[in-house]
Amino acid sequence: MAVANSLMVSMQCDNSDLPSTVKAGNKAVEISNHQIPREAYGVLHRLAGRWPDIPDGQDLTITRMKGAMTNQVYECLWKRGQGKRPRKVLVRIYGENNDFLFKREDEILTFELMSKHRQGPLLLARFPNGRVEEFLKARTLSAADLRDPEISVSIAVKLREFHQLSMPGPQEPKIWQRLRDWLAKALEVGRREHNEEFQLNNLGHEISELERKLSKSDQVLGFCHNDLQYGNIMMNEDDGSITLIDYEYATYNPIAFDIANHFCEMTANYHSETPHLLDQSKYPDFEEQCRFIEAYLQSSGESVSQFQVETLVRETDAYSLASHLHWGLWGIISASFSEIDFDFEDYARQRFQQYHEKKSFV
Template identity: 55%
Template structure:
């Protein structure tokens, strides 16, 4: 559904209930920004288009149009094509989801966002309002679930991820994953009823986290600045240049690079744009050959260099074990989100599947 603002007052009233809602403060900021742009004739001639697939925030594309609005007589496709012809500016509006302060510090995330922009790694921050921000709209295509299985695109992701991990970011370089798990477990237990806590076996997770931390103690295969949420929707590709951009840094921190790759592999089981976006299909988890190709590309400093076979195998083994930490992280995230977020997503079922994978894979992975 596209909301058109340059209509008569009567038309606006008639369609108000069906329009995407963004805060008044955000609209005022958008109008002020557009008023300063010489190529925008009418700062209120904007369209608001919801973007699907976000599970922490609400995300909208906002664009300004010049000329008379298209009529509906030609149909939705024709109207959309006409609107693109008249488009002069486009930005992205991110409205923060409820309860995000339970997951990360928003000010830290904004500082990371601004630092990434200075590194030329992501969109520019254009403005902030109380519960969100306005970002530069990247003229690139967001990857699809199927793209992650494309060998050429997967190789681009591997190379880009190594570049990301090597960024010189400010702040402490210590591993965050274990403190994050402990904090999220405490939050989940505070939010859950006793029945829910028992259902998800939360009482046993403190020991599980401690055992994983001990398992990986001193064996990180390198620490880097990790994205920690590298699903397909957070990767964009410019199809003219094949350049990738990694976006959305809410969960970014220093961590073992093997954990970040493990999390990316786990995300290949998801399709957040399907009819049941919470359902995971682990038959789509990358097979041995796919994993090896990814890791070889990740470890290669140039096209011609072949990484050491032992280094590849060691990293692959570490990645597989770190999938356990990924399952616990996103299982706890699902439980907490179910209690605090109103986005239309079955967080509880998503959490159940992640915990199920943890218990199914734990013994084999930790004894291998």
């Protein structure tokens, strides 16, 4: 679909106009030996040509950014004249084999719609295996930021706004079908010991029982991010505004699932020496959950009762079980193909452990 952006560059690249080497930080880099595809350089050069304050579109500095679990992400920087700050864009190279987990065409469509509605970074260009995005003038949150009361309230308000977006397609929960699809894939690609340790052969029944228990006719649905960890939240430090990024897993779902997933992510620190380990002592207590959900509900401008707050708190707590299954299965599948230095198997082990420990109390 067309994107409302005058800088949009076509994804059709004619490789004949690309050199065999490019400049990167004033050094020649062999395209074939660099991790950014050759087609991406052509798009970047043509994009830079539209900015008159860049003296040399081929003189760019490329830095791999850490923390991405699904794609490869790079900061691309050009120097500008007259003492101006460098111009930056973000290049995202799509990860391989991710069709196991989500449909890339759905993620691209979601990103384009978010770009159009200014809910996330602008889409500047596309190429066959990735895209160029606006580099937001904001910082990515840290694990500690999620516990900051003021930042947490801002996230709650932004999440309510995100949930109320009108997106194409059926407005019905996708979590249950995704769990069944991922279970089938885990049984296909996982090792036999995974099946035994994680009781995968019995998990279909667990999913059905959980769906029956949690699904209610009056539950509130919304367009959910479904992966609201701190690395997918950015804050403009000038005005404190929040932007949610990375929509690979975004679908319609019960809003309680999205909030529950965010609470579960408070136990993670993906930039520690042991990024796969979860600290359950950091799961928000009842007071912290109430504060977040009260801010979420009050952002509509309506008065909210304590009963309404506590009702959504209880519903959210129950949906944490679905979050544990979701990311437990993700860990098993990712362990079979991902080359990222992350202990997916032990991460999955922790999520399944939390599911089994908690399910008797919900």
